[in-house]
Amino acid sequence: MGKEYSVYIMTNKYNTVLYTGVTNNLMRRAWAHKEGFGSTFTSRYRVNKLVYYESY
Numbered sequence: 122m123g124k125e126y127s128v129y130i131m132t133n134k135y136n137t138v139l140y141t142g143v144t145n146n147l148m149r150r151a152w153a154h155k156e157g158f159g160s161t162f163t164s165r166y167r168v169n170k171l172v173y174y175e176s177y
Contacts, residue, residue, distance in 0.1 A: 129174040133167050140168045147174060 127147040131140045131154055140163055144150040153159050155169045162168070 125176055127174050127176045130172050131163070131168045132170050132172050134170065136170075138166045138168060139172075140166075147176070 124145055126143055126145050128141070128143050129147060129150070131142070131151070132138060140154075140160075142150065150159075151171050154163050157164050157167075159168075
């Protein structure tokens, strides 16, 4: 058995941008996006709403 990873898609309040990411801790990563931490793209466009994920 290996480590579990999640592919996720997030958007902003108005659903006008999409951000796709991969993480080994989805809860921590979603929190980071909501708090404004993460990539420049997610901070600039205020990407903070999780709309889809799959874990592998």
